[in-house]
Amino acid sequence: xxxxxxxxxxxxxxxxxxxxxxxxxxxxxxxxxxxxxxxxxxxxxxxxxxxxxxxxxxxxxxxxxxxxxxxxxxxxxxxxxxxxxxxxxxxxxxxxxxxxxxxxxxxxxxxxxxxxxxxxxxxxxxxxxxxxxxxxxxxxxxxxxxxxxxxxxxxxxxxxxxxxxxxxxxxxxxxxxxxxxxxxxxxxxxxxxxxxxxxxxxxxxxxxxxxxxxxxxxxxxxxxxxxxxxxxxxxxxxxxxxxxxxxxxxxxxxxxxxxxxxxxxxxxxxxxxxxxxxxxxxxxxxxxxxxxxxxxxxxxxxxxxxxxxxxxxxxxxx
Amino acid sequence: xxxxxxxxxxxxxxxxxxxxxxxxxxxxxxxxxxxxxxxxxxxxxxxxxxxxxxxxxxxxxxxxxxxxxxxxxxxxxxxxxxxxxxxxxxxxxxxxxxxxxxxxxxxxxxxxxxxxxxxxxxxxxxxxxxxxxxxxxxxxxxxxxxxxxxxxxxxxxxxxxxxxxxxxxxxxxxxxxxxxxxxxxxxxxxxxxxxxxxxxxxxxxxxxxxxxxxxxxxxxxxxxxxxxxxxxxxxxxxxxxxxxxxxxxxxxxxxxxxxxxxxxxxxxxxxxxxxxxxxxxxxxxxxxxxxxxxxxxxxxxxxxxxxxxxxxxxxxxxxxxxxxxxxxxxxxxxxxxxxxxxxxxxxxxxxxxxxxxxxxxxxxxxxxxxxxxxxxxxxxxxxxxxxxxxxxxxxxxxxxxxxxxxxxxxxxxxxxxxxxxxxxxxxxxxxxxxxxxxxxxxxxxxxxxxxxxxxxxxxxxxxxxxxxxxxxxxxxxxxxxxxxxxxxxxxxxxxxxxxxxxxxxxxxxxxxxxxxxxxxxxxxxxxxx
Numbered sequence: 001x002x003x004x005x006x007x008x009x010x011x012x013x014x015x016x017x018x019x020x021x022x023x024x025x026x027x028x029x030x031x032x033x034x035x036x037x038x039x040x041x042x043x044x045x046x047x048x049x050x051x052x053x054x055x056x057x058x059x060x061x062x063x064x065x066x067x068x069x070x071x072x073x074x075x076x077x078x079x080x081x082x083x084x085x086x087x088x089x090x091x092x093x094x095x096x097x098x099x100x101x102x103x104x105x106x107x108x109x110x111x112x113x114x115x116x117x118x119x120x121x122x123x124x125x126x127x128x129x130x131x132x133x134x135x136x137x138x139x140x141x142x143x144x145x146x147x148x149x150x151x152x153x154x155x156x157x158x159x160x161x162x163x164x165x166x167x168x169x170x171x172x173x174x175x176x177x178x179x180x181x182x183x184x185x186x187x188x189x190x191x192x193x194x195x196x197x198x199x200x201x202x203x204x205x206x207x208x209x210x211x212x213x214x215x216x217x218x219x220x221x222x223x224x225x226x227x228x229x230x231x232x233x234x235x236x237x238x239x240x241x242x243x244x245x246x247x248x249x250x251x252x253x254x255x256x257x258x259x260x261x262x263x264x265x266x267x268x269x270x271x272x273x274x275x276x277x278x279x280x281x282x283x284x285x286x287x288x289x290x291x292x293x294x295x296x297x298x299x300x301x302x303x304x305x306x307x308x309x310x311x312x313x314x315x316x317x318x
Numbered sequence: 319x320x321x322x323x324x325x326x327x328x329x330x331x332x333x334x335x336x337x338x339x340x341x342x343x344x345x346x347x348x349x350x351x352x353x354x355x356x357x358x359x360x361x362x363x364x365x366x367x368x369x370x371x372x373x374x375x376x377x378x379x380x381x382x383x384x385x386x387x388x389x390x391x392x393x394x395x396x397x398x399x400x401x402x403x404x405x406x407x408x409x410x411x412x413x414x415x416x417x418x419x420x421x422x423x424x425x426x427x428x429x430x431x432x433x434x435x436x437x438x439x440x441x442x443x444x445x446x447x448x449x450x451x452x453x454x455x456x457x458x459x460x461x462x463x464x465x466x467x468x469x470x471x472x473x474x475x476x477x478x479x480x481x482x483x484x485x486x487x488x489x490x491x492x493x494x495x496x497x498x499x500x501x502x503x504x505x506x507x508x509x510x511x512x513x514x515x516x517x518x519x520x521x522x523x524x525x526x527x528x529x530x531x532x533x534x535x536x537x538x539x540x541x542x543x544x545x546x547x548x549x550x551x552x553x554x555x556x557x558x559x560x561x562x563x564x565x566x567x568x569x570x571x572x573x574x575x576x577x578x579x580x581x582x583x584x585x586x587x588x589x590x591x592x593x594x595x596x597x598x599x600x601x602x603x604x605x606x607x608x609x610x611x612x613x614x615x616x617x618x619x620x621x622x623x624x625x626x627x628x629x630x631x632x633x634x635x636x637x638x639x640x641x642x643x644x645x646x647x648x649x650x651x652x653x654x655x656x657x658x659x660x661x662x663x664x665x666x667x668x669x670x671x672x673x674x675x676x677x678x679x680x681x682x683x684x685x686x687x688x689x690x691x692x693x694x695x696x697x698x699x700x701x702x703x704x705x706x707x708x709x710x711x712x713x714x715x716x717x718x719x720x721x722x723x724x725x726x727x728x729x730x731x732x733x734x735x736x737x738x739x740x741x742x743x744x745x746x747x748x749x750x751x752x753x754x755x756x757x758x759x760x761x762x763x764x765x766x767x768x769x770x771x772x773x774x775x776x777x778x779x780x781x782x783x784x785x786x787x788x789x790x791x792x793x794x795x796x797x798x799x800x801x802x803x804x805x806x807x808x809x810x811x812x813x814x815x816x817x818x819x820x821x822x823x824x825x826x827x828x829x830x831x832x833x834x835x836x837x838x839x840x841x842x843x844x845x846x847x
Contacts, residue, residue, distance in 0.1 A: 032726035038358065039366065039449065040728035040765075046452035046755065049764055055447060086358050088504065089520070097520050156556055166560030169352070169546045169553070170523050266546075266553040268521040276521075279725050280358075 012298045016291065023290040024069055027283050033061060034085040034281045059085050072287065086282040094273065094285060095292065101171050102269040105185055106254035112193030113200055114247060121204020122231060125212060136201060143198025149260035152191040169266050188265045192258060196250050203246050207239040237311055245304055252300040256293040343539045343827060347845035350563045352548040356521065359504040362487040363439050364447045368834050371486050372567050373524035373545035375838040378489035378509035381413060381432060384747065386842050389591065390647045391831025392748055394480050398427065398490055408475030408786050413468045419533040421492055422514050429462035434493035436460045438500060446500045453482055475784055477791050478751035485746055486835050512538035512841040521547060539844035558820065565821035568834045569593065571635055571697060578820045587823045589830035592638045592645050593815035595744035597702050600767035600809060605737050612680040614807035618661035619673035620713040625666060626705055627813055634698040637816035642799045644814060644832045647748040649795050659804040673713040687716040691739040693727040699740055702812050731767050741767050746835035750795045751783050757802045757809055768808050775801055
């Protein structure tokens, strides 16, 4: 197991290097840079080419690409992600600010999704082709068909029209004021969690149906074991594996991918930071964010694989 | 009878006094406003976005300001300078500074600080960015002969120098700090303004609290303000509607205004103004057949601006038919005169017939195709782009639209890789020198995306710029306008933007102007509840 873990960790290095090359090149292929975004986009009357050249030199954009890349890589090796080209602030500071909100939202949406998906998926499988199953299927298909941001807009409009209330616009950490914090984040968590739970419910149902048809389940039933015990002790352990994979990947996605939902609820999260970084052609910040999300995905995958072995003792890694 | 007269007189006095009392500013409260953009740094001398002005301007003063109650947004008013004089030759401006003005750190503001701030703007040291340096090309030097006097010496007389000092970006910084580190103000805030900086949480908000030692005694009225950065207009509308915010200073669409008014009724007050922003059609003179002025004239003649204004103002943030100056401002051409220019005629059929005639004369065949490049921003680029293409089709032109992502747009246009493209101009004050600079020959202004050279136009610009007599200057501005929009049709104007500010009726002491960069010091603003 230890050698497997080591191998997997080492395999992350070339993957991340590949991601780094890809994002570095892609950003520079797209027209425009941070200096143009800063000095040409505002429609001002006086534009100075000298000033733009001076700014480019200050940011190192006048250097050859290979030099820009090696400077970036050397920085990463020292865990120094550099400064945002747009704000001039350290990138770690820019990300840290938004990470708390995004992480909390991802955790809340995941918890909500799992609380719904696992019991509903099991219930639908056990009560296959009954009205319960149909109801769960309608609920989950509606969740898959409804974009989170649209559900978010509906929620806001509903609260606005019925209660003349909208969620707070500014993030308050949970430990500072739990009520304010939840008043802001519960709605996006519900909007995102619903879609997320729909994916999980569908997966849980089909995995559970497959497992329930296995011989060992039939044997357990024939032995006269309680259904509850069969489900929790025998069926769930096997059925949960694909659900775990899909839910973990969704969790990783939630950290940086909630762009539109963050926009709808005016959340200062990583998704919005991502969009702003791209719109401003903030190369250093975009690169750092891509690397962060890629690393997060790699680690989530890694932990899922480890969890597989823990849940299912038949799985052994070499 | 005596009793009746007494009661009547008292009642009359009370009735007369009521509106006065109702308008008496009230102290207290926190003004909350969303800001749809966030400043990259805090340095006004370096940045160009309203995202800096809205949350940061309340911490600073400028030498002069625009009168906060002037709807045209052009009338100069004292700020840190309490008076000024101009020498007979029009080349020396002397400003007397207010005494007893303190920076937020308790130190006194003197002419040394004003000089250091303007030196940074006009003559920035190596490595220091100043985006408005070009605007002060006429300034020879800035002097501070004593602690309460600042003198600007110009190389030539200027009709716009006072207006250029009204820039809301020209914050007065502390000289000692600038001497130690000219970049200090990029990451720090410390001015003489009515509010003191409390915090900026990046991506979230800026908070300011009342400056108890503000030089304008009794002001500001507010205890503080909270500027919240937002990502979408729907979130801003929801914030106003849900009474989480009082006002958004940039502007809303007509639909947002109508929805807010319908939902909140008297709780909402709407202020509107022509907006000193406009989308322009840049016609690339280096591409055939657009090097032919008959073709360019046909392009502008095809646009029925008067009908377009009525229709587009219902759905987009545009309204006024305008020349090179915002309607309702001192140098704007009166409508009767403006309507004589090509493309401004009130008879659209006649205008289009002339456009067709010119195209034919220039040898442009019926159904001639070209590509119109537009910027990937929905409002108002999209509706205006669609409207222009439709108008051109009506004179037999076949136009294909190519939408380019917003951040990449000006980089592409700047390289000249287009035939006709949407261009954009926004100003902090309506002033011919600022608004007409755009149209100067490309060797004088690289932001002239029409890429033409017109020495006659340049000479007219310089002449009006040197003219200090307003009537004489107006005449030259008209000549300039006629040449750029009609005779040569170098550029074409679409419709002036229209600024709509629906705000909580609790907000008082704030007047809309044509510029979303003005009136954000917030010293005169108060909340009635």
